[in-house]
Amino acid sequence: MPTDAVEQLADDLDTFWQHYRPHFRTRTRDTSDCARTFWRGQLTMEDQRNFANMDRRLNQRDGQPLQHFMSESPWPARPVYKQIQQDIRDEPRLSTGGLVILDESADAKAGDHSAGAARQHNGRLGKIELSQVATCLAYAHPATGTWALVDGELFLPECWFTRSYAARRIEVGLPPERSFATKLALGLAMIQRAQANDLPFEMVACDELYGRDRDLRAKLAEMRLNYAAQVPANTQVYLQEPQVGVPRRKADRKPYTRRRVQSHQKPHTVFAVGRRSATVFLQVQVRHIERGILEAEFAVVRVWTLTATNQVRAEWLVLRRDADGRMSYSLLNGAADTPTHTLIERSCWRFYTERAYEDAKSELGWDDFQARKYRAWEHEMALTAATTWFIASIKLKWRTTCQRDPALARQFELEILPALSTANVRDLLMSVLPVPQLTPESTRQLVVTHLVNRARSTSSRLRKQQEENDSS
Numbered sequence: 001m002p003t004d005a006v007e008q009l010a011d012d013l014d015t016f017w018q019h020y021r022p023h024f025r026t027r028t029r030d031t032s033d034c035a036r037t038f039w040r041g042q043l044t045m046e047d048q049r050n051f052a053n054m055d056r057r058l059n060q061r062d063g064q065p066l067q068h069f070m071s072e073s074p075w076p077a078r079p080v081y082k083q084i085q086q087d088i089r090d091e092p093r094l095s096t097g098g099l100v101i102l103d104e105s106a107d108a109k110a111g112d113h114s115a116g117a118a119r120q121h122n123g124r125l126g127k128i129e130l131s132q133v134a135t136c137l138a139y140a141h142p143a144t145g146t147w148a149l150v151d152g153e154l155f156l157p158e159c160w161f162t163r164s165y166a167a168r169r170i171e172v173g174l175p176p177e178r179s180f181a182t183k184l185a186l187g188l189a190m191i192q193r194a195q196a197n198d199l200p201f202e203m204v205a206c207d208e209l210y211g212r213d214r215d216l217r218a219k220l221a222e223m224r225l226n227y228a229a230q231v232p233a234n235t236q237v238y239l240q241e242p243q244v245g246v247p248r249r250k251a252d253r254k255p256y257t258r259r260r261v262q263s264h265q266k267p268h269t270v271f272a273v274g275r276r277s278a279t280v281f282l283q284v285q286v287r288h289i290e291r292g293i294l295e296a297e298f299a300v301v302r303v304w305t306l307t308a309t310n311q312v313r314a315e316w317l318v319l320r321r322d323a324d325g326r327m328s329y330s331l332l333n334g335a336a337d338t339p340t341h342t343l344i345e346r347s348c349w350r351f352y353t354e355r356a357y358e359d360a361k362s363e364l365g366w367d368d369f370q371a372r373k374y375r376a377w378e379h380e381m382a383l384t385a386a387t388t389w390f391i392a393s394i395k396l397k398w399r400t401t402c403q404r405d406p407a408l409a410r411q412f413e414l415e416i417l418p419a420l421s422t423a424n425v426r427d428l429l430m431s432v433l434p435v436p437q438l439t440p441e442s443t444r445q446l447v448v449t450h451l452v453n454r455a456r457s458t459s460s461r462l463r464k465q466q467e468e469n470d471s472s
Contacts, residue, residue: 001402009394009425010432013039016390019087023079024069034069035383042364042387044430049365057435070376077382081151084389085139085199088150093396094141099203100150100194101138101353102187102210106131107367115172115374118157123209134381135183137190139201140352144399145419147352148392149360149385150199151190154377155183173373184213195223205350208232211331217315218307221333228318228332228346233271235329237303237317240265244310259310270329273301274319281321284341286348297321298344302336318347359391359422360384395420 017036024032041054051070052063059065088094106122109130122131137151159165161180181189187210194201203226210216211229220227243263273279281297299319304312316332330347360366366384371377398420409416 001398005398005402006428007432009429012394013043013390013429013433016393020080020083020386023083024073024075026074029073031069031073031075034066034073037066038070038383039387039390040433042384043390043426044433044435045365047365047368049368050370060436070371070379071373072375073379074375075379077378080382080386081193082197084148084150084386085194085197087389087393088139088148089198089200091393091396093144093400094146095200096202097143098139098141098199098201099205099349099352100191100199100201101140101350101356102135102191102204102206103138103350103353103357104133104135104155104183104209105357105361105366106133113168113171114370114372115174115377116154116156116160118159120155120157132377133183135186135190136353136357136381137187137194138353138356139199140349140356142349142352144396146392146396147356147359148389149356150389151193152381152385153181153186153190154374154381155186156180173375175374178374184210184216188216188219191220191223191225202226203228203346203349205346205353206230207350214305214313215308217331217333218311218313221313226333226346228330228349230328230330230350231270233269233327233329235270235331236267237270237273237305237315237331238265238267239273239301239303241304241314242306242312244306244312261306261310270317270319271327273303273317274299274321274327274329279319281319284344287351296323298347300340300343303331305331316343318343320347356388360388363422363426364388391422391425394425 014036017032017039020035021032024030024035037054037058038051040058041049045054045057051067055061055063055066088098104123106120106124106129108122108125109117109132112118112130114132117130117132119128119130120133121127122129122133125131133155135153135155136149138147139150140147156174156178158180160169160174187206191204204220205228208230211231212235217227217229242261242265244259245262246259247262279299279301281299283295284298286294286296297320301317301319302314303317304314306312313333314336316334316338318330318332320328320330322328332343332346334343364384364387366380369380371380404419
């Protein structure tokens, strides 16, 4: 790890900011300095990485400029995602072998005044809870160990579009043109945008929330995309191709109009397929991990499924049994002669979205932000996605210029040495971009400014309260 490469990190971040800077200019102002503050705060501060604290610690300001940039400034988030995808497309080492992963991330909320907050399923907690849910698209390139968030949408439950939420929609700044869309619709739109932007990916991976939708899988196949979709244990499949058609009209009855299964095959749940004596499991090494090698048992079975209109589709069922006995099930498309090891490998690639979310939340402070307004959420999500790509690009560059020492691998008797982590990059950035220490005088000024702003806010509320009392 050359010293000059570490010292170059500050310039790398500045070059990255210069590259994205045009996306933060509005018709009347250049607010791009605030984007640099946000990224530096994410990458060098250890805790309390909210908008106000970033501005106070890094710029010794009262926090208002960054707060306005995130919550009020009209710069659109979509061009930032598009730029990330174009940057990935322009990287020769990522030209083939990439995939996108559709998933969601839920954050529990103490109140329901944040945009999109409602009682809904929180996957992290495993129950219905007052939460805000993001539907996200991550990019991964297994051969280089690259991953980054490349798109995101805030899921808005149907209740947010009812008459009783009209005032709340105005309060959080929800665009009038925004209408209800399911998580599946949001996810499919993000995949279609990635295709339109020529993001180099050849496969889509998703968890069972999305994978259980048979029409989504059929749509991905129509888009000429391979997929590896986790499905719940009660998903029904056929072990032989069923014969489907519109039955003949019976005497004295109305003619049939819907297709249905006309042969005698019965569907099986994927859980039942895993318990059949004819299903053979093989021990397979999944990947290298910090504790050694992750292994699991896998079985691959050719199955047939039906779409919502009873069209027959051939798919591959990959069953996975971990050492603790837990089972998971994935449906994949692919030719009948697709190698078994390829199907097993693809079924495990959703692991990369867990890494992307863990990095964003644990290392980049995604959990620290409490954006109430819709625009603030969009801005925070887009900037966090860009940060994950900055980290990925640094790791990718160092993979080539600072290669791991084969002698060390032999010394430790390892096939693969540990790779540079997001935490490692942050530690190095902290050394070249230290967070300024507040002086007693600067701290006094910040506290005074904060107290003055609080006094103004209280005074404004009191005037508004008095006006309401007078009018009533």
